[in-house]
Structures are given as structure tokens and as C-alpha cells.
Amino acid sequence: MWVIYALGAALFAGGMSALAKIGIKNTDSNLATALRTxxxxxxxxxxxxxxxxxxxxxxxxxxxxxxxxxxxxxxGGSWLCYFRALQIGDVNKVVPVDKSSTVLTMLLSFLLLxxxxxxxxxxxxxxxxxxxxxxxxxKESGSSGEKGYKxxxxxxxxxxFASLTAILGKVGITGVESNLGTAVRTLVVLVMAWFIVFxxxxxxxxxxxxxRSWVFIGxxxxxxGLSWLxxxxxxxxxxxxxxxxxxxxxxxxxxxxxxxVLREKLNRKPLIGLALIVxxxxxxxxx
Numbered sequence: 567m568w569v570i571y572a573l574g575a576a577l578f579a580g581g582m583s584a585l586a587k588i589g590i591k592n593t594d595s596n597l598a599t600a601l602r603t604x605x606x607x608x609x610x611x612x613x614x615x616x617x618x619x620x621x622x623x624x625x626x627x628x629x630x631x632x633x634x635x636x637x638x639x640x641x642g643g644s645w646l647c648y649f650r651a652l653q654i655g656d657v658n659k660v661v662p663v664d665k666s667s668t669v670l671t672m673l674l675s676f677l678l679l680x681x682x683x684x685x686x687x688x689x690x691x692x693x694x695x696x697x698x699x700x701x702x703x704x705k706e707s708g709s710s711g712e713k714g715y716k717x718x719x720x721x722x723x724x725x726x727f728a729s730l731t732a733i734l735g736k737v738g739i740t741g742v743e744s745n746l747g748t749a750v751r752t753l754v755v756l757v758m759a760w761f762i763v764f765x766x767x768x769x770x771x772x773x774x775x776x777x778r779s780w781v782f783i784g785x786x787x788x789x790x791g792l793s794w795l796x797x798x799x800x801x802x803x804x805x806x807x808x809x810x811x812x813x814x815x816x817x818x819x820x821x822x823x824x825x826x827v828l829r830e831k832l833n834r835k836p837l838i839g840l841a842l843i844v845x846x847x848x849x850x851x852x853x
Contacts, residue, residue, distance in 0.1 A: 568804035569851065571796045572812035578793035580819025582786050586649060587657050587828065589782030593775055595649040597768045598783055600759035603645075605787025606794065607756050610749040613795055619743040626742055626750070633738030634747055637731050638754025644727035645755065646762060647720045655717025657824035658832050662701035662839065663721035665814040667728035668847075669695045674733050675806040686849060687807060693846030694811065700839025735798060736806050744799040752794070811847045818844065 590598040614620050626634075651660045669691050675681045702718070739747040763769050775783075793816075800809045821840060824830040832840075 568800040568802075568809065569812065571800035572804065572809045573815070575793045575797035575800060575813045576815040577819065578789045578796065578816075579813060580816035580823070582789035582793055583652070583657065583661055583816065583820040584823035584827070585782050585786035585789060587652055587824075589779050589786050590649055590653050591779070593779050593783070594768050594771055595653040596646060596759070596762050596766060597771055597775075598779075599645050599649050600756075600763045601772075601783050602787035602790060603752065603756045603759045605784055606791045607749070607752045609788060609791035610745070610752045610794065613745045613791075614749045617743070617745050619746040622743050622746050623750075626746075630738050630740065630742050630747075631750070633734050634742070634750045635738075635754050637734035637738050638751040639758060640727045640730040640734055641751060642755040642758035644724045644731055645759070647727065648724035651717045651720035651724060655721065656830045657828060658821045658830050658836065659702065660717055660721045661817050661820045661824075662698050662836075662843070663718060664724045664728065665817050665843070666695070666698040666722075667725035667732075668811045668814045669698070670725065670729040671732045671810045672807045674729060675736075675810075678733060679736060679806060681805050681807045686852060690811065690846040690849045693842045693849070694814075697839040697842030697844075697846065700842065701836045732801065732806055732810050736801055739798055739802050744802045745795060747802075748794050748798045808850045811850050815844065815847055 586598070586602070589602075648660075648664055651664070672687065672691055676683045735747075735751065738751075742750075793813075797809070797813055800813070817840070821832065825832050
């Protein structure tokens with residue numbers, strides 16, 4: 567059953583990236599992240615009360631709470647870096663770098679969570695890593711080569727934080743109802759995101775956000791909430807080293823959107839890389 571939840575997380579995550587790209591086009595990326603998190607938090611806590619897990623708050627032990635908070639902080643860092651990269655880089659270049667967190671997460675799960683390393687998983691890691699490398703291209707910049715690499719720095723940091731999110735979340739959500747764990751983490755991200763906004767003095771820009779951006783920021787927040795609920799339910803029941811790669815299949819949806827809607831080019835080399843990523847991910851489902 568956790569495989570279905572992981573696939574659901576991938577579907578909604580792909581939609582989130584596509585919607586967010588439009589929503590942050592004319593909006594500061596940190597402000598857009600903070601606004602999206604409000605939608606995610608409302609949705610997450612709504613689900614908590616729908617399933618009736620709010621009574622479990624008092625039952626969360628100190629260890630779980632600490633790891634949920636740390637996971638939330640890592641998520642906040644990943645989001646801030648990811649949406650900044652998405653704002654200045656092409657979707658079909660930023661997303662593959664962000665998804666490279668798959669390989670790092672698998673390595674950490676073997677080292678820290680004692681999840682078994684089989685020859686099939688090792689082969690999958692090689693395929694995913696090679697595919698990610700082939701999909702990474704520098705965003706051209708007419709004025710400065712350094713600026714052309716700026717999106718890559720943010721996307722790489724997003725990948726590192728995303729890996730920590732999954733590992734810390736796996737530990738924190740053990741023994742905690744998945745919807746409640748997701749909601750607690752969301753509050754941490756919400757506080758962190760708005761702290762950054764106020765530190766930068768970006769809160770005054772809210773009044774200048776156009777209606778179209780509001781709609782897509784809201785929709786991307788809703789898609790994120792659905793993706794999180796599915797992802798942490800899958801993470802609670804399944805192995806991190808398999809759940810995370812399946813979740814990263816969202817790259818298919820995002821790349822398709824960037825090609826057909828945003829008209830971003832995808833050449834032969836990135837296409838081969840995409841095929842390797844998909845092949846490596848699907849191989850993890852073989853038992």
C-alpha cells in the first residue's frame with residue numbers, strides 16, 4: 567500500500583513544481599514560499615482533525631518531536647533554496663538537480679537507518695546518479711558566466727536539505743500518526759519561512775502580488791499538502807531508500823509541463839538522463 571502513497575506523492579509533487587514556477591514568476595521566491603506554506607499548514611491540520619489524530623499530540627515523545635522539528639527546518643531550507651533556483655533557472659534543469667537528493671538519501675538510509683544495500687539498489691543508484699548528471703546543464707547568461715551557475719548552487723543546496731528532511735522525518739514520524747507528524751513539521755516550516763520574509767523586509771510586497779500569481783501560489787500549496795500527506799504515509803510504512811526514489815518520479819510530470827507549457831527545450835542528452843533516472847527508480851520496485 568505504501569507504494570501507492572509514494573506514487574501519489576510523486577504525482578502531486580510534479581504538479582506543485584509546475585504550478586509554483588508560474589506563481590513565483592513575478593513574486594519574491596521567499597515570500598511565495600511563506601504564502602504557500604500557509605496553504606499547506608491549513609490543509610495539513612484540516613486532515614489531522616478529519617482523521618481525528620489531534621488527540622495524539624500529547625503522546626508525541628521528546629525524541630520524535632525533536633526529529634520532526636529538525637525535519638521541518640531541513641524542509642524549510644530545501645524549499646527556500648529550491649524556489650529560488652526555480653525562479654532564476656529553467657524547470658527542466660533545476661528539478662533534476664533537486665532530485666539528485668535521491669542518491670544521497672539512499673546512501674544515508676544505508677549508513678544511518680541500517681536499510682539493506684542490495685546489488686539492485688546499488689545499480690539503481692548508479693542509474694539515477696548518471697541520469698541526473700546528464701540532465702544538469704548550465705543556464706546560459708548573456709552577461710556573466712557566474713550568474714549562469716547561480717541556480718545550480720541553490721538547487722544543489724535544496725537537494726542536500728531534502729535528503730536530511732527524509733532521514734530526519736523517518737525517525738521523527740516513527741510512532742506518530744503520519745498526518746499529525748506532517749502537520750507538526752509544517753508549523754516549523756511556516757515559522758521559518760515567515761521569519762526569513764520579515765528579516766528581509768519582504769512582507770510589504772504582498773500587496774503587489776497580482777491575482778494570477780495568487781491563484782497559482784495557492785494551487786501549488788494545495789498540491790504540496792497532498793504530496794506531503796502521501797509521502798509521509800509512505801515513509802511511515804516503507805523503506806526510505808525506496809520511497810524517496812519513487813517520490814522523485816515527479817520529475818516526469820514536471821519536465822513534461824516545462825516542455826509543453828513553458829516551452830523549455832529538452833535536448834537528447836537530458837532525455838537520455840531522464841530515461842536513466844526513470845529506469846533506476848522503477849528497478850527499485852522489483853522484488
